[in-house]
Amino acid sequence: MSVYLDHAATTPMVDSAIRAMTEQLGKLGNPSSLHAEGRSGRKDIEEAREQIAALVDCQPSEIIFTGSGTEANNTALKGLYWSRKTAGKNVVVISAIEHHAILDPAQWLHDHEGAEVVTIGVDADGVIDLAQLRELIAIRGNEVAVISIMHANNETGVVQPIAQVVELANAASIPVHSDCVQSFGKVPLSFRELGLTALTLSGHKFGGPLGIGVLVLRRGLEIPALLHGGGQEREIRSGTFNAPAIVAFAAAAQNAVSRMQERNEWMMTLREDFIRGLLADVPDAYINGAMAQERLAGIVNVTFPGTESDTLLLLFDAEGISCSAGSACSAGVQRPSHVLLAMGHDDVSARSSLRFSLGWTTTGEDIDRVLGVLPQVIERARAANLR
Amino acid sequence: MSGGVDSAVAAARAVEAGHDVVGVHLALSSNPQKYRSGARGCCTIEDSHDARRAADVVGIPFYIWDMAEEFHAGVVENFLAEYAAGRTPNPCLRCNEKIKFAAVLDRARAMGFDGVVTGHYAITKEGPMGKTLHRAVDISKDQSYVLGVLTIEQIAGAIFPLGDTPKVDIRKEAAARGLSVANKPDSHDICFVPSGDNAGWLHDRLGSEVGPIVDQNGIQVGQHRGAYTYTIGQRKGLNLSVPTADGSPRFVLKIEPTTNTVVVGSREDLAITTMYGENPVWCGPAVTSMDQRGYVQIRAHGSALACTYRYEKNQLIAVLDEPLLGLATGQAMVIYEGDRVVGSATVCETSA
Numbered sequence: 257m258s259v260y261l262d263h264a265a266t267t268p269m270v271d272s273a274i275r276a277m278t279e280q281l282g283k284l285g286n287p288s289s290l291h292a293e294g295r296s297g298r299k300d301i302e303e304a305r306e307q308i309a310a311l312v313d314c315q316p317s318e319i320i321f322t323g324s325g326t327e328a329n330n331t332a333l334k335g336l337y338w339s340r341k342t343a344g345k346n347v348v349v350i351s352a353i354e355h356h357a358i359l360d361p362a363q364w365l366h367d368h369e370g371a372e373v374v375t376i377g378v379d380a381d382g383v384i385d386l387a388q389l390r391e392l393i394a395i396r397g398n399e400v401a402v403i404s405i406m407h408a409n410n411e412t413g414v415v416q417p418i419a420q421v422v423e424l425a426n427a428a429s430i431p432v433h434s435d436c437v438q439s440f441g442k443v444p445l446s447f448r449e450l451g452l453t454a455l456t457l458s459g460h461k462f463g464g465p466l467g468i469g470v471l472v473l474r475r476g477l478e479i480p481a482l483l484h485g486g487g488q489e490r491e492i493r494s495g496t497f498n499a500p501a502i503v504a505f506a507a508a509a510q511n512a513v514s515r516m517q518e519r520n521e522w523m524m525t526l527r528e529d530f531i532r533g534l535l536a537d538v539p540d541a542y543i544n545g546a547m548a549q550e551r552l553a554g555i556v557n558v559t560f561p562g563t564e565s566d567t568l569l570l571l572f573d574a575e576g577i578s579c580s581a582g583s584a585c586s587a588g589v590q591r592p593s594h595v596l597l598a599m600g601h602d603d604v605s606a607r608s609s610l611r612f613s614l615g616w617t618t619t620g621e622d623i624d625r626v627l628g629v630l631p632q633v634i635e636r637a638r639a640a641n642l643r
Numbered sequence: 644m645s646g647g648v649d650s651a652v653a654a655a656r657a658v659e660a661g662h663d664v665v666g667v668h669l670a671l672s673s674n675p676q677k678y679r680s681g682a683r684g685c686c687t688i689e690d691s692h693d694a695r696r697a698a699d700v701v702g703i704p705f706y707i708w709d710m711a712e713e714f715h716a717g718v719v720e721n722f723l724a725e726y727a728a729g730r731t732p733n734p735c736l737r738c739n740e741k742i743k744f745a746a747v748l749d750r751a752r753a754m755g756f757d758g759v760v761t762g763h764y765a766i767t768k769e770g771p772m773g774k775t776l777h778r779a780v781d782i783s784k785d786q787s788y789v790l791g792v793l794t795i796e797q798i799a800g801a802i803f804p805l806g807d808t809p810k811v812d813i814r815k816e817a818a819a820r821g822l823s824v825a826n827k828p829d830s831h832d833i834c835f836v837p838s839g840d841n842a843g844w845l846h847d848r849l850g851s852e853v854g855p856i857v858d859q860n861g862i863q864v865g866q867h868r869g870a871y872t873y874t875i876g877q878r879k880g881l882n883l884s885v886p887t888a889d890g891s892p893r894f895v896l897k898i899e900p901t902t903n904t905v906v907v908g909s910r911e912d913l914a915i916t917t918m919y920g921e922n923p924v925w926c927g928p929a930v931t932s933m934d935q936r937g938y939v940q941i942r943a944h945g946s947a948l949a950c951t952y953r954y955e956k957n958q959l960i961a962v963l964d965e966p967l968l969g970l971a972t973g974q975a976m977v978i979y980e981g982d983r984v985v986g987s988a989t990v991c992e993t994s995a
């Protein structure tokens with residue numbers, strides 16, 4: 257029996273999404289075509305768009321379908337930057353714990369488009385430094401092109417104070433984008449209430465398919481496109497409508513939001529059992545982000561002093577348990593997590609950390625299996641580290 | 644699993660032998676090249692991909708282990724220090740000694756594995772001395788020399804499934820197993836010098852201080868840009884300004900790093916009969932001060948030279964039956980008793 261505790265990387269598709277997708281795969285017609293088949297496909301897409309808009313609390317016209325969360329992030333960050341750079345604003349503000357799909361386009365804007373990137377730090381619990389942001393806006397607010405701060409961090413699950421970020425930004429009329437890839441379907445999310453200019457979603461993180469993302473972009477705001485072509489999606493994103501993925505995205509989103517509360521309660525119970533058992537077996541282990549005000553129910557980021565994460569991953573993998581650690585470089589080598597480093601870890605402790613992420617298929621038996629092998633895995637990993 | 648054909652077949656054979664096998668690719672450079680260029684190097688991202696695909700075909704889990712720090716400290720720095728001291732090191736031996744059968748083996752054992760399987764062409768045999776190291780049946784591919792730096796404890800944790808098979812048959816076997824690396828060229832040269840330009844690589848790191856090339860009488864006959872880029876016995880690339888009286892070629896006899904001097908002389912002056920080695924490693928019972936007959940090998944693909952050897956005053960001493968032309972210090976001298984590796988030491992001195 258394998259135990260999958262890497263739901264933050266990707267989570268199994270829910271049945272309703274698989275049904276919606278497979279049904280749509282059998283349908284003929286380019287949704288941009290004017291004939292009957294085309295109109296039928298387009299109708300399914302627009303219904304999906306309306307359904308998603310209701311779940312995110314935005315207008316249907318504010319939904320832009322993309323090929324991935326990464327594409328949505330790139331479109332938002334680069335597009336908002338370009339649209340405001342003409343007004344002399346070239347400062348891009350991000351946090352130190354953003355996903356690479358924000359960090360790297362920000363770096364690219366710096367390297368190629370004259371952006372100055374300012375990074376907002378985080379405290380030991382992984383919460384962004386609002387005071388730093390406040391001061392930055394007070395002093396240099398008129399230079400800021402865009403602020404992008406993620407809603408919930410993918411490694412620690414720590415939820416960021418986005419409403420306060422928007423409040424600070426509003427004072428200087430700065431657009432705020434938020435990468436909500438991890439938070440959607442896990443915590444309540446309202447585009448309207450948060451007052452965001454843009455946000456990003458990704459289908460495969462909440463039971464939908466791969467290869468589909470959503471950029472929610474405030475109505476009336478036009479930004480330069482990354483992909484030029486047929487002009488689908490507000491001229492901001494061209495490419496033939498991916499109807500099967502779009503309808504499945506909507507079905508999964510519906511499932512995630514309507515079952516959010518019960519799943520969160522269940523996962524919270526499992527998580528607390530897991531943490532209790534884990535700390536009993538490994539007393540010097542500690543949970544990263546444990547003291548943050550709000551954390552996603554499914555993510556447990558834990559440091560096991562005296563170990564190395566790639567050793568732990570191999571040993572857990574051999575036991576049929578899947579979890580993850582930081583991110584790997586292009587050569588496949590585990591690197592210390594930039595998120596943990598930003599939280600004050602040194603290289604060694606950051607490399608001793610693992611992320612277990614629970615999801616909608618996780619059971620109490622899964623947790624028991626992990627706790628069952630944990631002492632032996634930790635013992636071996638520590639021995640391997642002493643070599 | 645380097646991404647080459649040998650380790651891929653070794654992994655497949657280890658699985659068939661009933662072992663529970665995990666594939667590991669070593670990341671040895673903190674800044675790897677994306678693609679292989681020719682037959683050089685073995686740790687590009689493309690090689691790591693080839694290793695992953697081989698593991699998929701063999702049906703084993705695959706991981707990349709970051710050994711860049713250990714490799715730099717144990718192999719690259721030693722390589723530079725040896726050249727700077729006027730010796731000619733062999734980094735592949737150091738890698739086996741410090742990385743593959745030390746850092747990797749120790750880590751694997753701690754994690755619960757029994758040993759490290761590699762695609763080296765060598766044979767191990769169980770006997771009264773324990774598990775001992777022997778030459779491969781394919782003498783042209785035999786790699787027992789580069790494994791000659793391993794102790795008997797290290798050999799105990801080593802598995803070489805290819806030693807009983809000629810290389811051509813390994814390629815055929817790889818093709819039959821559906822391994823796409825079956826026809827991948829063998830890697831040569833030094834993996835961390837991807838350009839293949841050893842002298843240029845050393846110049847970049849050790850500087851280019853001009854110094855004299857002198858004959859045995861101390862008379863300057865040319866100049867060089869770093870004594871360390873020369874090796875004993877070298878004839879080409881000396882660019883000498885003063886020819887010999889009879890026009891005979893001259894060879895590098897000696898490298899003196901302290902004075903940055905290269906000494907050249909005639910072919911006859913290169914001849915040595917006795918070599919002395921330091922820091923010995925025994926793969927079985929230690930060599931004693933009693934003379935023994937055997938063979939010594941001083942290059943990876945060199946021949947076995949008949950000799951009488953003994954261990955005395957912390958030095959492994961081999962006296963050759965026939966003189967040898969040119970032996971650089973820093974090279975490993977590996978002693979054989981028949982096809983069995985007895986032990987090895989690093990050449991620190993030679994005499995005629």
